[in-house]
Amino acid sequence: MIVFCVIVLLLPVCGSVPLTGWVQSPGHPRGYDPDSSLTWKECAPTGHKITLTLIHLDLEESFECEDDSLKVFADDELLITLCGRKSMKELQSSINPSLHSSSGGCLSVSFLADYSNPERHTGFRGFYGIQDVDECEDPDNECTQLCNNYIGGYRCFCRPGYTLDPDKHTCQVSCSEDRTGSPEGVLTSPGRPEPYPKNSVCSYTLAVEEGLQFELTFTGVFDVEMKENGQCIDSLTIKPLSGDVKTFCGRDLPPFFLTRSQQVEIVFNTDHKGENRGFSLSYRVKEMNCFGPVTPTSSLISQHSDSEYPRGSKVKVKCDKGHVLRSNDSAEVEYESTCQKNGKWSPVIPCESVDCGHPELPELVELSEKDPPTTYLKQISFKCKSQYYQLDKTGSFTCNAEGNWVSESGQKLTEDLPKCEPVCGMNSDVSFGGRVFGGKRVALGQIPWQILHKSSPRGGASLISDYWALTAAHVVDGYEENTMNWLGGLIDGLDKNPVIMETEKIIIHPNYQKVGKNGNPNKFDNDIALIKMSARVTLGPNIRPVCLPNKTDEIVAEGTVSGFGRTEDKLRSQYLLEGLVQIYSLDKCDSRGLPVTHNMFCAGGDNIDSCQGDSGGPLFSPVLGYGSPDKPYRLAGIVSWGPPGCGNSFKGYYTKVQNYLDWIKETMEKN
Structure with a gap:
């Protein structure tokens, strides 16, 4: 930056501001009195500064000038505090150079003497003046080339071939x-x-x-x-x-x-x-020529082998796989376009991704992700709305080019729709031991699949899904559909807020025969029945299904039986009771001459037995308290019949559920 200096001999700055003057302490040069004071302030106009030149200083000396003092301020900020005696040489060399304001700023003086003055001091005297500021010497003036200073301001200008920017500081080449x-x-x-x-x-x-x-x-x-x-x-x-x-x-x-x-x-x-x-x-x-493709996600079908097409060229535009034209007929995938003079194709119809849309989902099923993208090659997966259900199959589905959601194996979602099935065989994580005949009470949620029929005949059943329950045929024999009510989610038979379930269908095994052909009473072969409820049972911690056994499971050695039936001293129990029983082969049990079949097994314990009123209820394994997600509770038997009397050496007979798995599955699917 080049600086040009202009010397002005005399130019009035402002009619209301004197260019020069004196400021001095009261009584100078004879001396100032105790408790005397002085304040003075002058301001410079824009582009100027005000300076103070001290020519005399004689004040009382004190520690940090706490007695008498002269303070000089620039723009209300303290520049220096003075006291004692200074020679003219000292004032000129070390003090006066700093006594000035900023451009357009103010300079002020404050003199204050205390109450005593042991010896006479003459005070201070100074000369003030207003001077032009040379902005061109300031490196921050932002002139990029040349600077011209004048009284009260400065201007920037440029070398030949450049122009001054509207910011008045920057030179730009033309x-x-x-x-x-x-x-x-x-x-x-x-x-x-x-x-x-x-x-x-x-x-x-x-x-x-x-x-x-x-x-x-x-x-x-x-x-x-x-x-x-x-x-x-x-x-x-x-x-x-x-x-x-x-x-x-x-x-x-x-x-x-x-x-x-x-x-x-x-x-x-x-x-x-x-x-x-x-x-x-x-x-x-x-x-100007045209280039392909005409739109994204499309390709050209043309006689030309080049990627550049002269004006007038006609091509077929074909949407890429999984895309269709944005037109009234969404099934169209190609059209003809012509290269125009301006190098653009006409017409231009975008190719959009095929959209499979949000699938219609069965009850209880929802998408894993809320509002997922549903266009070509996007994926979706599912989950159950309730923690008491689980999907019968896992995996994701992909939107294919035909607009269908397909699984990894290629099956359409409509053909392979996942379903939510109740989580079976799980209970609340509590421990509460007990017996049935000679038993103790069950904690709420411990046997959540146990449901109760209170009216005659009193009996039990086991939920095996959110619609179906399994019981003994003789419990429901003679009842018409829609006439039975079952209670669930309770352990107290007098509970005033049970879950009430109405039956829609009662399906007794077709080979069940309570009285034999020869008049033999109490023949309980095929003593099993399915109950379908009129509405889906709302599952929760206190009401949920038990698992059915597997065909290949070996007969268990022990299990838990539960019910609201007869106890030692009562015809029926108010509370749900449970007990551990050993499972025996038929030759180890005494049927008192009554007929037994391979569809039955017997079980009992040390004065532990199912009894009247427990009929239709569950015998499940593993023993209560030992179930886990890897080893859920499974329904091994249904309380069926027994010789007269309960407990002691008696052992009850149970319908072997494992023998009826095909019938249960087929019946539920058909109904």
């Missing part, structure tokens, strides 16, 4: 050019091959008639200032009328490219530093 109508030529950075100027914004406009475009080729050395991290400091930006904007910097020669536009603006920006050589590029026009 390098913008309009080359409209020019079909070819060369553009270079200003001053090339010398380093380009600083603080410049050059704008070059290229424009020709419709149907033509510009080819740009960079030649020679390319050198535009760039940071080490690749960020541009200076930049060359190419802006087509339509299409992508490209910005270049660094030392790598940019590649040749077509602008695909009849008008291009080329902008060259530089900052205030650097010694770089810039750029050189040649341009020429050529006829």
Whole structure:
């Protein structure tokens, strides 16, 4: 930056502000009195500063000037605190140079003497004046080239070939050019091959008639200032009328490219530093052609093998797999398009992804992700709405090109829709021992599959799903459908808020026969029945199903029996009781001459037995308290019959559920 100085001999600054004057302590030079004081303040106009030159200082000396003091402030900030005696030489060398305000600021003085003055002190005297500020000497004045100072201000100006920016400080090279109508030529950075100027914004406009475009080729050395991290400091930006904007910097020669536009603006920006050589590029026009594809996610079917098509070319546009045309007929996937004079195709119909939509889901099933994308190749998965259910199959489904959700094996979702099935064989994690005949009470949620029929005949059943329960045939024999009520979610038979379940169907095994052909009473072969409820049972911690056994399971050695039946001293129990029983082969049990079959097994314990009123209830394994997600509780038997009397050496007989798995499955599927 070059500085020009102008000497002005005399110029009034402001009629209301004196250019010079004196300020001194009271009584100077005879001496100031105790408790005397003085305040003084003057301000400079814009572009000026006010200075104070002390020519005399004689005040009482004290520690940190706490007795008598002279304080000088600039713009309300303390510059110095003085006391004692100073010579003129000391004042000029170390104090006076700092006593001035900022440009357009104020200078003030505060003198204060205390109550005593052991010896006479003459005080202080100073000369103040208003001076012009030379802004050109200030490195922060922001003039990028030349600076001219005048009284009250300064101005920036530029060397020949540059113009002053509207900010009045920045000089920019005059390098913008309009080359409209020019079909070819060369553009270079200003001053090339010398380093380009600083603080410049050059704008070059290229424009020709419709149907033509510009080819740009960079030649020679390319050198535009760039940071080490690749960020541009200076930049060359190419802006087509339509299409992508490209910005270049660094030392790598940019590649040749077509602008695909009849008008291009080329902008060259530089900052205030650097010694770089810039750029050189040649341009020429050529006829506008069309390029494929016409739209994303589509391809061209044409007789041309090139990717560039002259005007008038006709092509078939075909949507890629999994996409269809955005038109009234969403099944269409191709159309004809023609290359226009402006290098654009017409018509242009976008190809959209096939959308499989949100599937209709069965009750209890929901999507794992809320509002997932449902277009081509997107995936969805499912989950159950309740923690008491689990999917019968896992995995994700993918939207295919035909608009169908398909599994990994290729099956359509509509053919392989996952279902939520109740989690079976799990109970609340509690421990509460007990017996049935001679038993103890059960904790709520411990045997949540046990349900109760209170009226005659009193009996039990076991939930095996959220619609079906399994019981003994003789418990429901004689009842018509829709006439039985069952209670669940309770351990107290007098509970006032049980879950009430009404039956919709009662299906007794077709081979059940309570009285034999020869009149033999109490023949309980095939003593099993299915109950379907009229509405889905709302599962929860206190009411949920037990698992059925597997066909391949070996007969268990022990299990738990439960029910609301007879106890030692009562005809029936108010509370649900449970007990551990051993399971025996039929030859180990005494049937008292009554017939037994392979569809039965017997079980009992040390004065533990099922009894009247427990009929239809469960015998399950493992023993209560030992179930787990890996070893859920399974229904091994249904309380069926027994010899007269309960407990002691008696053992009850149970319907062997494992023998009826096919019948249970088929019956539930048909009903």
